[in-house]
Amino acid sequence: xxxxxxxxxxxxxxxxxxxxxxxxxxxxxxxxxxxxxxxxxxxxxxxxxxxxxxxxxxxxxxxxxxxxxxxxxxxxxxxxxxxxxxxxxxxxxxxxxxxxxxxxxxxxxxxxxxxxxxxxxxxxxxxxxxxxxxxxxxxxxxxxxxxxxxxxxxxxxxxxxxxxxxxxxxxxxxxxxxxxxxxxxxxxxxxxxxxxxxxxxxxxxxxxxxxxxxxxxxxxxxxxxxxxxxxxxxxxxxxxxxxxxxxxxxxxxxxxxxxxxxxxxxxxxxxxxxxxxxxxxxxxxxxxxxxxxxxxxxxxxxxxxxxxxxxxxxxxxxxxxxxxxxxxxxxxxxxxxxxxxxxxxxxxxxxxxxxxxxxxxxxxxxxxxxxxxxxxxxxxxxxxxxxxxxxxxxxxxxxxxxxxxxxxxxxxxxxxxxxxxxxxxxxxxxxxxxxxxxxxxxxxxxxxxxxxxxxxxxxxxxxxxxxxxxxxxxxxxxxxxxxxxxxxxxxxxxxxxxxxxxxxxxxxxxxxxxxxxxxxxxxxxxxxxxxxxxxxxxxxxxxxxxxxxxxxxxxxxxxxxxxxxx
Numbered sequence: 001x002x003x004x005x006x007x008x009x010x011x012x013x014x015x016x017x018x019x020x021x022x023x024x025x026x027x028x029x030x031x032x033x034x035x036x037x038x039x040x041x042x043x044x045x046x047x048x049x050x051x052x053x054x055x056x057x058x059x060x061x062x063x064x065x066x067x068x069x070x071x072x073x074x075x076x077x078x079x080x081x082x083x084x085x086x087x088x089x090x091x092x093x094x095x096x097x098x099x100x101x102x103x104x105x106x107x108x109x110x111x112x113x114x115x116x117x118x119x120x121x122x123x124x125x126x127x128x129x130x131x132x133x134x135x136x137x138x139x140x141x142x143x144x145x146x147x148x149x150x151x152x153x154x155x156x157x158x159x160x161x162x163x164x165x166x167x168x169x170x171x172x173x174x175x176x177x178x179x180x181x182x183x184x185x186x187x188x189x190x191x192x193x194x195x196x197x198x199x200x201x202x203x204x205x206x207x208x209x210x211x212x213x214x215x216x217x218x219x220x221x222x223x224x225x226x227x228x229x230x231x232x233x234x235x236x237x238x239x240x241x242x243x244x245x246x247x248x249x250x251x252x253x254x255x256x257x258x259x260x261x262x263x264x265x266x267x268x269x270x271x272x273x274x275x276x277x278x279x280x281x282x283x284x285x286x287x288x289x290x291x292x293x294x295x296x297x298x299x300x301x302x303x304x305x306x307x308x309x310x311x312x313x314x315x316x317x318x319x320x321x322x323x324x325x326x327x328x329x330x331x332x333x334x335x336x337x338x339x340x341x342x343x344x345x346x347x348x349x350x351x352x353x354x355x356x357x358x359x360x361x362x363x364x365x366x367x368x369x370x371x372x373x374x375x376x377x378x379x380x381x382x383x384x385x386x387x388x389x390x391x392x393x394x395x396x397x398x399x400x401x402x403x404x405x406x407x408x409x410x411x412x413x414x415x416x417x418x419x420x421x422x423x424x425x426x427x428x429x430x431x432x433x434x435x436x437x438x439x440x441x442x443x444x445x446x447x448x449x450x451x452x453x454x455x456x457x458x459x460x461x462x463x464x465x466x467x468x469x470x471x472x473x474x475x476x477x478x479x480x481x482x483x484x485x486x487x488x489x490x491x492x493x494x495x496x497x498x499x500x501x502x503x504x505x506x507x508x509x510x511x512x513x514x515x516x517x518x519x520x521x522x523x524x525x526x527x528x529x530x531x532x533x534x535x536x537x538x539x540x541x542x543x544x545x546x547x548x549x550x551x552x553x554x555x556x557x558x559x560x561x562x563x564x565x566x
Contacts, residue, residue: 498540
């Protein structure tokens with residue numbers, strides 16, 4: 001029988017007592033690694049260092065690679081080291097946080113003790129002082145009862161009978177209790193008094209010249225004093241020595257007994273001097289102008305003055321100035337004689353009366369002028385196609401008079417009764433089919449040959465001789481043409497010619513066209529030979545529709561007939 005192989009028993013070894021690898025093995029590994037590259041040898045050494053004990057798998061063959069088992073084992077050992085170190089760091093962090101929290105609690109407790117300790121001691125001391133009388137009194141009562149029971153004779157049953165406390169003992173206990181109860185009672189009475197005083201109606205008593213007034217506060221006195229000063233200053237330059245020296249005292253008085261500022265001012269004046277009287281101040285626009293004894297005479301004057309205007313025909317009657325009467329107490333030397341006061345009102349311009357009347361009237365509504373363009377007329381033509389006519393509007397206005405003189409008329413309503421007709425001027429835009437010649441400098445010069453100026457001629461009534469020109473009759477509104485090119489030098493109204501036009505042809509010739517209805521060109525307008533310049537009419541000194549035509553050579557009138565073939 002073969003002997004059984006015994007496995008050698010290896011005693012357990014603690015990790016902390018043995019290194020991961022022996023010095024002999026490290027020497028052998030380094031000798032093999034010398035033959036490998038530096039990076040590979042460092043990696044292999046790092047992996048071998050991570051073995052927990054002797055591990056043949058971690059020993060590479062000479063010149064060979066690390067076994068896979070060594071790499072797995074090294075990776076596991078690396079994770080183990082990371083986990084243990086992380087856990088230890090976390091445990092240290094928790095311990096530090098717990099220590100900091102405990103330290104903060106101790107600091108907070110110390111702070112509370114530092115702040116609240118004195119307060120607690122103060123409140124405890126106050127409570128002990130307040131409750132001491134009660135505790136002492138209760139203790140005295142107990143002591144007295146025990147003393148009475150101890151001195152009582154024994155009864156037949158071996159006990160002690162109840163004894164009586166002497167009057168002296170009662171008196172001593174009572175006086176001791178009163179010594180503590182009296183301050184408490186005084187405190188209660190004080191609180192009740194304060195409450196009643198705070199709820200009372202206090203007023204300010206003012207003592208002045210043996211008179212007593214009750215007011216709400218000193219502001220009422222200041223207001224009354226200011227009113228008095230204003231009356232003194234407003235008393236027509238009068239003067240009186242008045243200086244208030246009141247004495248103030250706080251009193252409990254019913255608010256109904258208080259005096260207001262206005263009444264107090266009257267009472268102050270009454271108490272200040274015997275040189276006062278009831279009078280009426282006359283104020284004009286808020287300014288005191290006179291003081292009279294009886295205001296009825298002033299009111300009668302005001303009523304009589306305005307009665308002369310209130311006859312029922314006016315819209316409104318009123319005084320120009322605001323006149324008020326203010327009854328009150330005034331100094332005697334400020335009161336005027338009533339007659340003199342009335343005269344000062346009459347001759348001082350105070351009683352001016354304003355009268356407002358509603359009036360109606362018609363006024364012309366001026367016509368307007370409008371321009372309209374039309375291609376029915378040639379350029380440069382301006383023709384009045386509608387005569388302007390004024391309209392009429394009815395006006396209602398407020399007429400204001402002061403002492404009979406009209407000072408303003410203000411219209412308040414307007415109503416048009418006749419519509420205005422605007423004047424319409426038609427401006428020609430049609431291109432002129434003819435042209436005119438101009439000399440050097442732009443001056444229009446006639447051709448020297450004239451055309452007949454009235455193409456729609458009916459007949460000729462008057463010829464040159466006892467007449468300045470020739471009269472060419474035609475229907476009203478017939479066109480009048482420029483006999484030759486030139487510039488209009490006159491265009492307008494003449495007492496004899498009526499509406500007329502004078503053209504300078506620039507060659508010594510001028511032509512005139514009179515009694516026209518409409519003038520279609522104005523002064524300064526250049527016109528061409530044959531251009532329509534006006535229409536036939538019968539304006540001025542005329543008995544029928546015709547065109548009075550003149551021709552002048554170098555300013556001298558000449559017979560127009562040869563020039564126009566008439």
